[in-house]
Amino acid sequence: MHVEEKFTDATWPASPETATLEAKNKYLGFWLFLGGETVLFASLFATYLALKDKVPDSSMPLAKDLFEIPLTFAMTMILLTSSLTSVYAMYHMKNNSFQKMQTWLVITVLLGFSFLALEIYEFNHYVHLGHSFTSSAFGSAFYSLVGFHGAHVTFGLMWFLALMIRNAKRGLSLYNAPKFFVASLYWHFIDVVWVFIFTVVYLMGMVG
């Protein structure tokens, strides 16, 4: 199969994300990249756990004073849902229904932006409580871990938008299908990392 070939619904391959050699390489390379990213976040988690609640004086807020489950639970649900909607998008990609894929991606992106908005609100809130990037080692570790994740979310959103706008008039091909697919893999990865953040940072932060 060739990248510039024209397809109908009937000839569109079942797994367009791995239909050509370039696509196979991209697919595997991206999985490996996510392996490296996992180690990156593992290092950040380890740093966070080592520095959790390490503040210079006792008047500064600790994890249990700061975190509120309702807000972060809402963020978790939003991001989990966006992962689901990106699965729907990929389902339509595999069925060569470009418009439906775009629609689900739009929903994914909107959910992503609302997650980001809540995160900005959350950070702003903490800064007002005296918990900032430079106030303590705890603050540095917290904002680095959650901020790295936030930066990944931002990058993922930009990536989806770039792909959607670029291909809006061109539809699907074996050239861009793998691009959509790895972007959605990235999005799932971000989601999985957030599940760990929710558990390790917020839930474990509440119980001590």
Added chain:
Amino acid sequence: MSTYAKKQGFGATLWDFMTTVDHKKIAILYLISGGLFFILGGLEAVFIRIQLAIPDNNFMSAGIFNEMITMHGTTMIFLAAMPILLGIMNAVMPLQIGARDVAFPFLNSLGFWLFFFGGVVLNLSWFLGGAPDAGWTSYASLAIHSEGHGVDFYVLGLQISGFGTLIAGINFLVTIINMRTPGMTYMRMPMFTWTTFVVSALILFAFPPLTVGLFLLLFDRMFGANFFDVAAGGNTIIWEHLFWIFGHPEVYILILPAFGIFSEIFSTFSRKRLFGYSSMVFATVLIGFLGFMVWAHHMFTVGLGPIANAIFAIATMAIAVPTGIKIFNWIFTMWGGSVTFTVPMLYAVSFIPSFTMGGVTGIMLGAAPADYQYHDSYFVVAHFHYVIVGGVVLGILAGVTYYWPKMFGTMLNETLGKFTFWLFLIGFHLTFFVQHFLGLMGMPRRVFTYLPGQGWETSNLISSIGAIFMSVGIIILLINIVITSVKNVRVGNDPWGDGRTLEWAIPSPPPFYNFKQLPLVRGLDAYWIEKMEGKKEMTPAEPLDDIHMPNGSIIPICITIGLFIAAFGALYNMDNKTWSVPVIIIGLLITFGSMLVRSLKDDHGFHIHKEELMDDKDKEVKA
């Protein structure tokens, strides 16, 4: 040779190399820039040895000495040894598996330029207020208090070049998994390809902790974070862990490719199949795995407690087992073979005792209670130079000599090569053997001078004389390279005469598409099998057809330059300069903008048509 033989002007050649995505040209770029950094690091070593040649010397100040040792270590590890090895991998691995290029030619180029500009950032520190001076390990307790911008150059330079290495690692992994020619099963892959494979996996999992460690240090020094500020709740041990979780696999990232090169050389010049091939593969994978389990043996004296120390000590000693398997397999490969002592083979043979000595002192250091005695003494310096110079550098010199004809189409002079070999080997042992005893006699590492009357004078002088021997050896190598390039005597496909693997079945240097038709592999040492059946070339695995090739691109340099600019913004951020944040933003915009262009612009590459390939064939026959 439709495009190869064309005469080009200097500008065109430069542009060609700046935009190339061809793994063979990128290999040459790695080799040249790695070589330049190797000479820089070597000069720094010579300056260190001049300073230490006699007691109470004032050749340089203590501050400059700290900068010298830091830059010597950092340059040699990150900017010399690793890039030269990546260069050899780039040049050889795709040929060994019968691929036309790596999986991601664009990323290959990006990886090189990131490494190169990272190295430039690091070395610009000499001209912009002083080099880093907290040691190549840059322990945070020292590094956050280092004045000036030295450590910032270290952080940003390594951050940029580290991204490049990570990209190269992913690229090689995908290449080896997806792009092997028909018949090239995993257990038929040449040993050097196997080591490249394992090393790439190590790079993938070892570099992210370094990235994080560097980010933490960067945030602390440039953006007011408190990771390592104990008064604000920070903890400097975090840096030590992150650094060594990276740093220990890093030594295997360096040594395993050298093991691969030596495996090829032993079997070629013994005219025998590598002894115990499958156990070699197993040992390589095992070393790679255990390499991640031993990082805390660099931290025995930190105070992690007897249980942690005991576990890491035992894991450390366990690595001696797979390494021992390898040593014996190399010896058995030579056993009963018809051995010819070419220059690469000389390096290989001398590597065995040299490296084994480094291994033995490694076991000594791995014994946690004894380590309290050796820690931070010249014994450690002697140990790691025995494994890195006696292993990696001998491997690099052997590999460069062995693959020179494949990369450049000319043969390095054997006589001059032997001069280099003997001078370097003798110089190496002169320099570092005595350092074991200096260490045991109590000389601490990283001291800029010492007092007379402690019995250290003679050994230090011998050590410095050894450094001169090594330098002369390298100078002769450079002369050799110049003479060889000027004479320009072209060689054929298999200049050593006994090539066993696919790379020796195609012209030197190979055409830019490597294989006109992908070769069919029928076993380990595929080319040797064909030779034994009296054939001159490989059996093709496919009919002659159009070949799809990638386009060159200037975007990798653009992406890199953006990061280069952003690095300077971050660097001067702690001086409260008003322009620092805008410069960071501009730099990152260039980087992400270039990535966006790359993503949005369709690039389908081009095809070499069947007819052109047939023309090539005719020309080759005529020539």
